[in-house]
């Protein structure tokens with residue numbers, strides 16, 4: 001089973017990328033997790049879209065379509081989805097003449113890490129709403145909100161907090177079952 005893990009942060013030392021690395025490490029047997037970024041995706045405009053699909057979008061779209069499930073590492077900016085991630089989702093939500101986008105009918109899950117006590121709860125709620133508009137089948141629970149990320153990862157980006165690690169592992173196990181269930 002293939003999972004595409006999309007990091008919603010462009011920051012070099014991103015906690016959300018580190019969180020996805022921890023998720024990949026905690027994935028159950030038989031689940032292969034590929035972590036990708038959203039670098040190089042231009043700001044969406046319908047005029048730009050008419051000129052053709054940008055290379056970075058096409059590549060991400062292809063990976064999304066080939067995956068059994070998509071996992072987001074969702075940063076929070078100003079109580080909401082970070083702009084670059086929303087922009088990437090908007091690009092991926094477009095049909096480009098095909099019957100299905102990478103989201104339609106595809107199992108999706110998310111997790112997020114932030115510096116505040118909210119652990120990206122507000123951004124994840126918005127992302128859930130957006131993914132609903134996109135036709136994705138978002139896993140309802142469990143949820144992973146990593147608050148005060150600066151205390152949970154070491155300088156190398158390793159997740160050092162055991163309860164957080166356990167929560168990540170639980171989400172990955174549940175996502176495995178969610179994908180299997182929806183694949184029928």
Ligand SMILES: Cc1cc2nc3c(=O)[nH]c(=O)nc-3n(C[C@H](O)[C@H](O)[C@H](O)COP(=O)(O)O)c2cc1C
Pocket residue numbers: 009010011013014015016017075076077078079080113114115116117118119120
């Ligand atoms: C423009 C901006 C707005 C932010 N707003 C929030 C916020 O609303 N809630 C929060 O928990 N953290 C907020 N932060 C802090 C982020 O949690 C922090 O930058 C985090 O490291 C981003 O995720 P990353 O490490 O994956 O890049 C904000 C950061 C920036 C740059």
